[in-house]
Structures are given as structure tokens and as C-alpha cells.
Amino acid sequence: MRRFVIEREIPKVGSFDRGQMMGAAAKSNEVLAQLSPDVQWEHSYVAGDKTFCIYMAKDEAVIRKHAEMSGFPANRITEVKQIIDPTTANA
Numbered sequence: 001m002r003r004f005v006i007e008r009e010i011p012k013v014g015s016f017d018r019g020q021m022m023g024a025a026a027k028s029n030e031v032l033a034q035l036s037p038d039v040q041w042e043h044s045y046v047a048g049d050k051t052f053c054i055y056m057a058k059d060e061a062v063i064r065k066h067a068e069m070s071g072f073p074a075n076r077i078t079e080v081k082q083i084i085d086p087t088t089a090n091a
Helices: 018-035 060-070 086-090
Strands: 002-009 039-047 050-057 076-079
Touching: 002 060, 018 039, 018 060, 039 060, 050 060, 060 076
Parallel strands: none
Antiparallel strands: 002 050, 002 076, 039 050
């Protein structure tokens, strides 16, 4: 499986209340269950009018299928080639 960052433009997502976030996560999980094992959601960052979602997937096509089925846009999909963090300096 490959790792991807999915940028989703969702107006006012940064001001969603707990119930709205729970509903969005539930809808995503419902679709992920249908597409399993080809795609997994790791986590998402919410900022303003966007989410940045980290997914493991067999390819970009299954991420687009998730977006279509869930109703959440996938405005930009970028494959992660490497991960760098503070410990990289010590490698």
C-alpha cells in the first residue's frame, strides 16, 4: 500500500461542531468498509476550509472512488514518497 495526502476543500469545515465531525467520520468509515482492504484512513488535519487526510491505498483510483461514494471532494491527491522528522538528522 502507498501513502497519500488528500486535500479536500470543504467550506467552513474548521468550524464544524463535534456532531458534524462525528457524522463526517461515520460516512467516511462506511465507505471505507465497502472499499476495504484497498484503502485505509490514518487521520486528517482540519484547517479553515480544508482537510488534509492521510490515507494508505493501493492507488489513486481507489481514493477517487472513496471521494465519489462519500461525497467528500478530493481536490488534490499527492503520493508521499518519504517521511522526514527530527530523528532524520540522527540517522
